[in-house]
Amino acid sequence: MKVLKFGGTSVGTVESLRHVKSIVESITEPTVVVVSALGGLTDNLIATAKLAAEGKAEYKKNMQAISDRHFHIIDELVIEERKHQVNQVITTLLSELSRLYDGVFLIADLPEKTLDLIVSYGERMSSIIVSGIIINATHHNSIDFIKTERWFSKNIADTSLTNNLIIEEFPKGFSSPAIMGGFIASDNVSGEITNLGRGGSDYSAALVAAALNADILEIWTDVDGFMTSDPRIIKDAIVIPAMTFIESMELCSFGAKVIYPPTIYPVFHKNIPIKILNTFNPTAPGTFISDTPSSSSSPVTGLSSIKNTSLFEISGPLTRNLPEINSRAFNALARKGISVYLVHQDDYKSAFSFALNRQDAEKALKLLQEEFAPELSNGNITEIKFSEGLATIAVVGENLHKIEGISTRILNALISGNMEVFASSNGTSKTTATFVVKEEDADKGLNIIHSIFF
Ligand code: ADP
Ligand code: ASP
Ligand code: MG
Numbered sequence: 027m028k029v030l031k032f033g034g035t036s037v038g039t040v041e042s043l044r045h046v047k048s049i050v051e052s053i054t055e056p057t058v059v060v061v062s063a064l065g066g067l068t069d070n071l072i073a074t075a076k077l078a079a080e081g082k083a084e085y086k087k088n089m090q091a092i093s094d095r096h097f098h099i100i101d102e103l104v105i106e107e108r109k110h111q112v113n114q115v116i117t118t119l120l121s122e123l124s125r126l127y128d129g130v131f132l133i134a135d136l137p138e139k140t141l142d143l144i145v146s147y148g149e150r151m152s153s154i155i156v157s158g159i160i161i162n163a164t165h166h167n168s169i170d171f172i173k174t175e176r177w178f179s180k181n182i183a184d185t186s187l188t189n190n191l192i193i194e195e196f197p198k199g200f201s202s203p204a205i206m207g208g209f210i211a212s213d214n215v216s217g218e219i220t221n222l223g224r225g226g227s228d229y230s231a232a233l234v235a236a237a238l239n240a241d242i243l244e245i246w247t248d249v250d251g252f253m254t255s256d257p258r259i260i261k262d263a264i265v266i267p268a269m270t271f272i273e274s275m276e277l278c279s280f281g282a283k284v285i286y287p288p289t290i291y292p293v294f295h296k297n298i299p300i301k302i303l304n305t306f307n308p309t310a311p312g313t314f315i316s317d318t319p320s321s322s323s324s325p326v327t328g329l330s331s332i333k334n335t336s337l338f339e340i341s342g343p344l345t346r347n348l349p350e351i352n353s354r355a356f357n358a359l360a361r362k363g364i365s366v367y368l369v370h371q372d373d374y375k376s377a378f379s380f381a382l383n384r385q386d387a388e389k390a391l392k393l394l395q396e397e398f399a400p401e402l403s404n405g406n407i408t409e410i411k412f413s414e415g416l417a418t419i420a421v422v423g424e425n426l427h428k429i430e431g432i433s434t435r436i437l438n439a440l441i442s443g444n445m446e447v448f449a450s451s452n453g454t455s456k457t458t459a460t461f462v463v464k465e466e467d468a469d470k471g472l473n474i475i476h477s478i479f480f
């Protein structure tokens with residue numbers, strides 16, 4: 027069996043949905059199809075909620091446009107015999123959504139739970155509509171079987187409960203194609219509607235593929251495959267025919283938007299390959315992601331970058347004790363759900379640096395000040411500070427560590443391009459080298475490195 031996921035880019039318009047229909051209807055084996063909300067809708071649902079919360083009556087115009095957009099697609103594409111039923115369900119969902127917006131407008135407040143409820147309408151509606159478009163399709167309500175748990179202030183997948191519920195939802199011989207919404211979920215305790223985070227439909231699809239031991243997870247999007255770098259930044263980026271799970275994980279954790287990072291773990295664990303395919307060019311070979319390293323001899327498979335980097339520096343005599351400073355700093359941050367993506371130690375300075383997301387920086391600073399309070403007062407640590415306005419460039423390839431001096435070569439290329447490199451590091455997996463540069467230099471840096479290797 028296989029699992030297909032179509033992103034917002036593939037379910038945005040009548041035209042793109044015609045492609046989805048023809049791709050799914052040509053499959054002969056049992057299939058689960060995971061769909062995102064109509065392209066751009068999640069952003070629009072959030073923006074409209076904010077308008078309502080700010081007391082701006084334009085939210086009503088947005089609500090009308092959301093409604094028109096859905097009915098237009100139903101009119102054009104839903105199979106005649108199902109039109110009446112799909113119209114009824116969507117009418118009910120839209121009137122609930124509209125009442126929610128009115129409520130937000132009235133109380134002029136937008137609690138997180140209300141926003142989670144509001145954004146869920148995107149996938150709840152798209153999945154109903156897509157199941158009305160495809161011949162013989164059935165609809166499955168993801169909220170019943172994709173479960174989340176609270177982790178610090180976030181919702182994360184409750185993977186073991188979800189795994190069991192998926193197996194119950196799709197028993198052997200389930201009616202195919204089965205359509206479900208990605209992204210949406212419910213809390214494992216309260217049952218309230220939650221989600222897997224922005225871009226999370228990929229993850230929903232991976233959870234289903236893993237639970238059902240699918241032969242393959244196909245991610246259908248709007249580009250011909252996973253490319254050597256973000257095609258919006260690097261005009262001559264090319265499709266990577268094959269890469270390993272680790273390479274894709276590293277590229278996605280460092281900002282490649284093609285796959286939502288947590289997606290890779292469940293399928294990697296079960297050794298289920300992923301294919302990245304183009305809905306608008308379905309015969310293109312795409313990218314095959316598996317545990318087999320590609321036969322390419324290039325040391326670099328791809329590049330990615332994350333803006334919004336903050337670089338922390340801890341200085342003082344204690345930083346010479348690398349194991350202690352490492353484990354105490356990272357444990358203090360990890361206990362509060364903050365992850366670090368680069369570590370750097372200068373031999374000549376008694377300082378220890380690491381990078382994390384800008385939005386976690388203030389909280390991280392407080393946690394580190396608490397953790398190292400004794401050392402800050404006895405002088406074993408002299409300062410903990412962070413700088414912002416930075417970006418991290420990641421250079422990824424399974425062959426990277428086999429080539430002597432490659433990091434130095436990249437570093438020199440960046441410096442010759444008049445760029446300041448604030449920190450660099452070889453990733454823990456040996457597959458990645460990272461470089462911290464000024465945010466405004468990030469695209470230029472990517473271009474410089476891309477032209478060396480591709
Ligand atoms: P979907 O709606 O299908 O989930 P996304 O917008 O989340 O699509 O992801 C696909 C987009 O990711 C592409 O349109 C492309 O602009 C962007 N992207 C960023 N980095 C890469 C990369 N290395 N390879 C391919 N696409 C990339
Ligand atoms: N619709 C959600 C989002 O835009 C989930 C997804 O598309 O994967 O983030
Ligand atoms: Mg996506």
